[in-house]
Amino acid sequence: MFHDLLTPSRYPADSMGPAVAEAPSPRPTPQQAGPSLTVPEVLLQELSLWGVERIYGVAGDAVLGFLDAVSKQAQVRFIPVKHEFHAGIMASAEAKLTGKVGVCFATMGPGFMNLLNGLADAHLDRTPVVAITGQAPVKQIGGDENQVIDQQVAIQPIARYSSLIVHPDAAVDRMYKALHLARTHGVVTHLSVPSDLFEQSQAQPLRPPVPWIHGQVAFSRDLLEPVLGVMRSCRRPMIVAGEGAWSARPDLPRLAQQWGGGLVTTLGGKGIVDEGFPFHVGGLGEGGSPEVPWLLQESDLILLIGTTYWPEGFVPRQPRVVQVDAAPENLGQRVQVEYGIVADAGAVVALLADALSDHRPDQEWIDRVQAAHRQWKETVERESEFDGNPLPPQRVMGALSAHIPPDAIITVDTGDHTVWFNRNFRSRGQTLLYSGDWRTMGFGLPAALAAKLSQPHRPVVAVVGDGGLAMGLGELTTAVQEGTPITVVLMNNDSLQMEKSKMIMRGYGQAGVDLTNPDFVKVAEASGWRAERVRDATQLESALVESLADPKPTLLDIPVQGVVPPLTGQKPLGSS
Incomplete structure (x- = not known):
């Protein structure tokens, strides 16, 4: 199933996945690709036929031929990020938000391995994502050369379908299959492309998506x-x-x-x-x-x-x-x-x-x-009025409830702040993106960037902790590079507070949960952001309003109390 080279996959035809968005409106089928089209050129044209507008990734030796083709066309935009993990998260977040297929790519070896964390988020949340990775030249595959790994084996727990393309004329069919399975089943699919194939021409016709006509299942x-x-x-x-x-x-x-x-x-x-x-x-x-x-x-x-x-x-x-x-x-x-x-x-x-x-x-x-x-x-309203210095996390969530507009997209990272968001944020219909079953830290910032790129007309707010933000500080410059005016609300308690709270509740000794953080305001400003440290509730409310109207990305660094959330130590119902 995973070692699909030139033979059709044995993917079960009757398997079903979650509901996915409709395919894009049918476009005119282009003429048959001729020998003048290289493998990367035809892959990009196939992606464009399927409505893909962006690819998230990091450059590397094994994908230089692909990047050359990217630079010579305008249909599919390349979003260069600082870490492959974030490329996977951004593809996953875009797919969650839009229902379309998200696409990311990486080079071989370390780049491929870095990508897996982000792809696991898409896999467990049943999100359609296609990953394209470079591989060693065909003659080196299976050998002992640097960075060579069996990608099909490594990605097997995550990708429903993974194919190593070993002939240029297989490129269109493999890309079609990867896109089709991702879209119809809400799964991760993957293509490995040897670096020497990126320089070869192919002669297969492009394959546009099948237009869907959705019928309704009638329940009597x-x-x-x-x-x-x-x-x-x-x-x-x-x-x-x-x-x-x-x-x-x-x-x-x-x-x-x-x-x-x-x-x-x-x-x-x-x-x-x-x-x-x-x-x-x-x-x-x-x-x-x-x-x-x-x-x-x-x-x-x-x-x-x-x-x-x-x-x-x-x-x-x-x-x-x-x-x-x-x-x-x-x-x-x-x-x-x-x-x-x-x-x-x-x-x-x-x-x-x-x-x-x-x-x-x-x-x-x-x-x-x-x-x-x-x-x-009454409990939530009372908690939203708590005050202090540092601010209680409940008060921060109360301010977010009051000032984030109903049409906003909110990306929530994984951490202590997720618990407070669940408890105290009073939703008014905003769209929420989060790492559901994978629950990876570092989701919030790259997901917010992908959301703003996908739907630039909507306000986007990322709610993150200091631990999660520290994992992805490089993407602050990506926001400036791509012109994405998002707001990042940083709940800063100088710790991995979720783990710290559980240690406290269980009577454990505490190790590895106190953080040595940089000055996030200075780091953000050095990256081209507007940044502000927020110390009281009045300042917080005005800072939120200003950030949502600012044409630059804005970081609000909010020192918050390290409070043990209620119910952290809840025993199973019926236990003594």
Whole structure:
């Protein structure tokens, strides 16, 4: 499957992946490529046919021929970054945001290996990304030369399809297959190209994408009757909505109200429903509402919509669950389910809400849910007014809630600030990008750059910690190089606070979690940014407003308190 040289892959034709965006509108098919087109020229033309506008990568000896072709065309823009890890993250972030295929490339050896971390983010979050990597000349592959590694073996846990191209006339078919599988299955695919092939001509015709005509899967009332019977019989329902539930946004409140169910959102589902909705009881997991684990424990049926998130310690051990997901492989992935429904969440939620229009929910449970909502709302509002020097992280999130506009894209890095964002940020419909299952530090800044390049008309804010930002300081100059006016909100506590908090809660000795940081303001200014150290709440609010209007990228370095988040040491429900 992975060692695909010149033979067709045995990729199962009936395998299914998550829903992906529609292909670009069909373009005129170009004339058959002739001998005058080199391998890199035809690869770039094929990418352009599929609507690819950018490639993220780092130069290296094994891809110089590819870069030569890049420099001689304008259809696909090359975004040179400082580290291959960030090239992978940027391709992943662009694909998450737009639904199109993201593309990145790297040279052989260390460049290829650096790329894998970013590709793993795309892999675990089921995001369509194509990676192109240089390889040694054909005669050296399998030998002991410098930087030679079997790339197909190394990438096997991450890429659904990986091919080593050993003849120039195979280039078009391999690129088509990589793009097609990435787009239709929401997966990572990979092509290795020996450096000497970048200098050779080929004679195969280009292959444009097949235009998609999307049909709708029709669910009849009869098909859903078994599930509706279970839903009508329960008295204490709960709904957990995640990233895959966004298409159900118009009907989720109606379903919750008519069914009488409390509504919980994961980090990926934050903003699906206005958090002022009286059935919304908060987030799930670390930093979520302390009421949510107990509501889930008391529930007699949980409806999972568009999520596989099931964090141990915050969920009941033997619940009754009905799951709705567009990808059949997600059903029952982390919890046993009574019924699984494979469908777009929007269609199913609308049908369920219609069918339950005459349902009489349990008023006592509604009172319990709405009391939890009020308590959580009061807690978050109170915490958003906390003050001090350094600022409490809750106060920072309160200011972000008030001043980041609803049309903004927010990229959230992995760290202590992620917990506070989940707990205290009150979404108003902003688009959220984050490293979901991979949870890599260093995601926030490169993801924000890719978001701004992909959708330059929208405000973009990266919320990062000092540990994550320190991993990618080189990309500050990439922002200036590419003219991307983003805002970076740096939650600076001079530590790896998430790990430090867990050490404190577990009674461990602390080692390796206190950081020696540079002056981030000076580093940002030296890189061409506007930068400001923010020490109080009033300054924070004005700095946020100014940064969003500034034509230059802006860094707000905010010293924050190292606070142990609530629920960090939560025991599994039912444990003593």
